[in-house]
Amino acid sequence: MAQIPKDVIDQIVKGTDIVGLISNYVKLEKKGRNYFGLCPFHSEKTPSFSVSPERQIFRCFSCGEGGNVINFLAKIENISYIESVKRLASKLSLNIDNYLGDNINVEYQKYYDLNKFVLDFYRFTLLNTTEGKEALKYLENRKITAEEINYFKIGLAPDSTDTLYQALKANNFTELAMLELGVVTKSESKYYDKFKNRIMFPITNEYGNIVGFSGRIYKDSDKSEAKYINTQETPVFKKGEILYNLDNAIRSIREKKRVYLFEGFMDVIACHRTGLHNAVASMGTALTPEQVNLIKKYTHNVVICFDGDSAGIEATKRAIELILKHRLNPAVVTLPEGLDPDEYISKYGNNA
Ligand SMILES: [Zn+2]
Known part of the structure; x- marks a missing residue:
């Protein structure tokens, strides 16, 4: 594993605004010196997750999860420690390539x-x-x-x-x-x-x-x-390993606890227009296991919105099977026959 010097790690931890970073994922409220919110790592109704900007750490008093900004990003994005270091370093314009070897x-x-x-x-x-x-x-x-x-x-x-x-x-x-x-x-x-x-x-x-x-x-x-x-x-x-718009949609997917899955990217753009930001597209291909695994990182609830033609219905059936196989919860929005989602949204707008 790559060795990153402690002073570089310290620089990243000190240089990153921990409240700002965590706020991208958790709604935080300030109480005294610390910030509190609902823990993103376990399910809860009253906040036991706290962030200390002074000590640059977070901790959940219920599930015990805790650490610095690097630990937080690694855990919430489901990425390695090194990957988390890299992303935070790049936000700070720190060049850490020398420590990474032939990564x-x-x-x-x-x-x-x-x-x-x-x-x-x-x-x-x-x-x-x-x-x-x-x-x-x-x-x-x-x-x-x-x-x-x-x-x-x-x-x-x-x-x-x-x-x-x-x-x-x-x-x-x-x-x-x-x-x-x-x-x-x-x-x-x-x-x-x-x-x-x-x-x-x-x-x-x-x-x-x-x-x-x-x-x-x-x-x-x-x-x-x-x-x-x-x-x-x-x-x-690799076409079957990408979901169009996923990077933009992650925050809304977490908030709404579901993702809308379309076939084409024009459908996703049409959704954005109506205020629906948790939409992604499989880009014309049949849904793949890799794409389901991507979704699984962010939500377990998938609303399939494929075209209403016979090919779309077939693709929907296969997608449901695949989603169930990965232990996620599928739902289907059925569009009137022959209408594709982009047309449907243009026609019925926000009520879609
Ligand atoms: Zn927790």
Whole structure:
């Protein structure tokens, strides 16, 4: 296991606002010098969970759980101690790579950084170019608001053969990494942008790292092409292991103690519009055991909201079986036949 010096640990513990961090998960109330709330680690009706900002620790007097910020984050996010150290260090902009050795997540960081660059490029293109204006018009017609564009970090891949490639190259990203992540393709020793003329939706993992993209056509002239193109399987993107919007939804899933599961990410965006923030999407694939395990980290209650067509009904049946097998509680929202959730929400809005 990686050895992280004690003074680095101390720096993280002292540098992190323990009340702020825990408040992301627990509603805290100040009483005297300490803060109190309902323990997130066992079920209770009266608060026995306390946080001491002076001593930088938390403790539950009922179940005995306690420790510092690193212990708290590890426990509540169901991650390793090292992973917790890494996340808190990165929030404080502390570089701890030297202590981690050849940890696989450090390896992944270069992919996340590249994808983040690509995301920023797409977002800039959408918001600051002439082409972007046309794409924004399209989004507006689809009733997608500026707030949603910002929240879901929607962007635009321009009508260009290699602008993104050139930008990546100018910023010292390697061609190998570009190809591995599927943002660039290679043909006869030339490099081309993979996505062109498409509205780009980033796909994140549960920790908010960008792992891939889904690109949708928006011009009438492109109607002969595939409506959506997704990132291929890459070192950081395995389709059946991702739930769209999970990172944004975690807090609301915990609060509401349930998750709404959709097939497509447009459904999740439509939900957000009606104030439903605990929604995720399996992204068109049949629900997988990996996705159920992801859900299980945050809630045991899953409301399945697949399409009302026959394929959707079949997928719902299989999802129920899988959810029961993992000892979670499934529920189903049945939509009128042939209507997909995005249409349903647009039609019936908040009452959905
Ligand atoms: Zn407790």
